[in-house]
Amino acid sequence: MTISALIIDDEQLARDELAYLLEAARDVDVVAQGANGIEAVELIEEHHPDLVFLDVQMPGLDGFAVIRRVMDRHRKQKNGSAWNLPQFVFATAYDQYAVRAFDVNAVDYLLKPFDRVRVDKALERVRCRITSGAAAAGAGESPIESQLDALLSLLKGPQGGARAAQPAKLIVQAGSRLLLVDQAEICFAEIEEGVIRVVTQQFEGQSKCRTIEELLDQLDPAVFWRAHRSFVVNINQIREVVPWFKSTYQLRMNDKKQTEIPVSRAQTRRLRELFNL
Template sequence: MSAMDAPTAVIADDERLMREQLRARLAEVWPELTVVAEARNGQEAVELVASHRPDLVFLDIRMPGLTGVEAARRIAQLEADPGWPDDRPLPEIVFITAYDQYAVEAFEQGVADYVLKPAERERLQRTVQRLRARLARREGAPQAHDAPAAAPLQQLLHKLAAGMGQPKSYLKWIQASVGDTIRMIPVDEVLFFVSDEKYTRVQTAAFEALIRKPIKELVDELDPEVFWQIHRSTLVNTRHVAGVTRDFRGRQLVAVHGSTEKLEVSRSYTGLFKSM
């Protein structure tokens, strides 16, 4: 969104009346916002976000098939899609929910926002104020503290899924090719994963291996508190991070114990290392 563009949004809710009510209330409190599409389920929401690339997406948490939380996970990985522009931020996520206080407290951490059903004008106005501020920060030269909190968002989504009765178990081993052999690699020994178009490289301190699983699938299968995505093609094991420096162009580079390779942090993930 440029300074001259009106912000855009996608609304996803399986109840038509709820979609209409939210659209009408948004028109009252944020008249310049354009709702470009409405989805009836989570899968439609992901597809509409991929095609319209809105600034915001309003997701009902409980939808049949793909829930709002599952849809948010997939939306968070759209940046890894080759079709997503490098200079286009992912949309801000707002959950539409009648969820319990646990979720409300989690949203208050600031990595996502929420609207309680039915959307009340006063509460929606506060949400709009937050969203306006986030979108305005995107228009300036982004600093580390302004970048999206990618890892905290992934952690929140995993916690919400568990709270909705969807307990998550994470990968403990990676089956990968090393030359002509197949090895079982404990994920604790993996320093980082780097993908190209066909393969993902699994790097340990002793050797490298190859798998066909893309980064966007690994993100959902690995513990988000341990493995952070720092680039659309890179996941790093935070337990092996030695430090973060900046090069002459201002890019953040992650050094990892056990490897001489420096891993570039893309602009969308610079907020992960706020102290640097």
């Protein structure tokens, strides 16, 4: 049996490295490669692969959004010429603790830089799942569909249940460490020369996001507010609202330095709404 595969990653070097390692697997045929989430959805619909190596963080649609969109389109076609959902293997630079959720519900992961032994292990797991899935095929929802649903539910957290959702985490790089930070602990984030600095009450580090918009997609919109084009603030970490020049304001934050952040004129109205000024 030949396994048809896609490689989706916004880094050309990562795609080349993984394609090189997969050449040693005689039963894997890389049919196409893509550089972003939009291409991922289109290539999956075009090739109907058995397996997709999918980068977690990409511009536009991230890996999870790709899966959601693919599943939505798959379900709409169920009564027509439906195709089988592929197995997904996440590719990520996160450490093992950050990706522990990815290792459940039949979805594997590979850490960057890729390792031949780990790639071989992932392929073996995929082979077993494809075989077991074929044996269990029948009426009703497919095993892979149930597994992906469970994964997405796990990542979103419990909805509407009796148990409160756990605070969402954000990856922050501090030196050589990748730390999982509760969003509630973040005071603010600032972008400067393309680098996003994330500041908490205890430390500061860098986000792997490329833009403020990409960072905001990962944050709770009820708590985080873009007070200025270069700043996103946690409204629960504002220590003081300071009147400034010509009816403008600055925000004194709750970090160690009590950083003062400007509020743009366009956001002044929103500030007044938040705090009844």
